Amino acid sequence: MSLRIRNATLLNPTPSGLKEQPETSLRIKEDRIEEIGTRLPEADHDLNANGSLLPPGFVNAHGHAPMTLLRGYAEDLPLRTWLKQRIWPTEAHLKPDHVAAGARLAILEMLANGITAFADMYLFPEETAKAAIDANIRCLIGANIVDATTPEGPPDQALKRAETFLKEHPPREDGLVSGSLAPHSAYACKPETLEACSRLAKEHGAQLQVHAHETRREVYSVKERTGKRPLELLDDQGCLVENTLVAHGGWVTKQEAKRIGETGACLVHCPTANMKLATGGYAPVPEVLEHGGRVLIGTDGPASNNTIDLLLEARQAALVQKQHRWDATLLPADRLLRMMTRDAAEALGFPGSGRVEEGAVADLAVVSRESPGMVPMHDAPSGLVYAATGRDVIATVVGGRLVYVEGSWRTMDAGAVMEDAVAKADDLVGAADSSVD
Ligand SMILES: [Zn+2]
Structure with missing residues (x-):
């Protein structure tokens, strides 16, 4: 199978800067970019990009895809109230088919927005894995670990379930789904659970995903309970290691930012969720970068x-x-583009993708420049980061396969996915409401 994309402005983030190639075409064979140039041979499929921007596909480095079912369900609340009174009581009623429906809806949205890979941590991870494989999107899926009974079962079986999941989905650089371990946080996991996660991850060559330092209260409550701040505890239990995805980090000191950099862990900045839940802190992005860490x-x-x-x-x-x-000079657009593509693909364990180069895995987004808000374009990365939204994406390619083009999904039945998600969301919320009555 081959695909040719003609007449695009290629944007390739490299460690030494962004390489731009206007009015260029590329030809994909199987899952790789075979050739880049101006006059390329015909292919099985042909897409005229009409001058669109063509960066690597975007990589969402922290999320909980099945929570699409709860989109708009618990609004304008502080994090603690949001979690304890609305989200956790509702999630207590989750069944695998809710997770499957929510994950499919999230993937539908991601593909339309040019996202070609994502990191996820949630209950029933095998449902999200199946949805990803069916839709042909790349992901690092974490088996959820908490020291509490969940719809998956009691806490003493969580590591066993996680191990089964890791055996079914071993980490693979060239695969669609890589399994990982997701101890939720230092406040939801005991120190011995964190240590066991670190051991299991090492044994299977798997990565860790964890929430940390999202709120000030979290930092002080963990310190009160264990004598250590969450990142210190994670570090001491062996969880702060190369490529651990540390989500949030709003309440991180300069010293802790340095430690993130030294360990090779990655800080995943989630500004919208932080602002919406008013968590108050600001992720120390410049400090982590300064110490050689990835953001x-x-x-x-x-x-x-x-x-x-x-x-x-x-x-x-x-x-x-x-x-x-x-x-105003912090995080220029070309640096952001690298963070959300090449750096993230490497960090999630998919180093073959995240680049627009011959021989790279073809995970790509095609972003139109034809809407009024995209002209004139004096600077391509600024047009992409400051002016475009997912709605400007006209095509998405994962592993050489055209999965979305101009409002049409090639691997998913969009109407059926949305209808099913609405029905499952009603079912889940209805089950939670009736248990309160
Ligand atoms: Zn999260």
């Missing part, structure tokens, strides 16, 4: 965002950091 961008779950649009999220990340530090 990635995540939307978090759709119940606290409420969209899964990485272009919007990158714009928020830039604006929040600039405003907070009184420094």
Whole structure:
């Protein structure tokens, strides 16, 4: 199978800067970019990009895809109330078919927004894995670990279930789904559970995903309970290691930012969810970068965002950091583009993708420049990060396969996915409401 995309402005983020190639075409064979040039041979499929921008596909580095079912369900509440009174009581009624329906809806949205890979942590991860494989999107899926009974079962079986999941979905650089371990946080997991997660992850060569330092209260309550701040505890239990995805980090000191950099862990900045839940802190993005760490961008779950649009999220990340530090030069658009593509693909364990180069895995987004808000375009990365949204994406390619083009999904029945998600959302919320009555 081959695909040719003609007449695009290729945007390739490299460690030494962004490489732009206007009026260029590329030819994909199987899952790889075979050739880049101006006159390329015909292919089985042909797409005229009409001058569109062509960056690598966007990588959403933190989220809870099945929470699409709770989009708009618990609004304008502080995090603790939001979780304890609305989200957790509703999630207690989750069944695998809710998770499957929510994950499919999230994937439908992600593909339309040019997202070609995502990191996820949620209950019944095998349902999200199946949805991803069926739809042909790449993901790092974390088996959820908490020290509490969940719809998946009692806490003493959580690690066993996680191990089964890791055996079914071993981490693979060239695969669609890589299994990982997701101890929820230092406040939802005991120190011995965190240590067991670290051991299991090492044994299976799997990555860790965790929430940390999202609120000030979390930091102090963990310190009170264990004598250590959450990141210190995660570090001591062996969870702060290379490529651990640390979501949020709003209440991180300069010293802790340095430690993130030293360990090779990644800070996943989720500005919209932080602002919506008014968590108050600001992720120390410049400090982590200064110490050689990676910073990635995540939307978090759709119940606290409420969209899964990485272009919007990158714009928020830039604006929040600039405003907070009184420094308009922070996080320029080309740096953000690298964070949300190449850096994130490498961090999630998919180093073959995240690039627009010959030989790279073809995970790509095609972003139109034809809407009024996209002209004139004096600077392509700024057009992408500050002006475009997911609605400007006209095509998405994952592993060389055209999965979305101009309002039509090639691997999913959009109407059926949305109808099923609405029905399952009603069922889930109805079950939660009737248990309160
Ligand atoms: Zn989260």
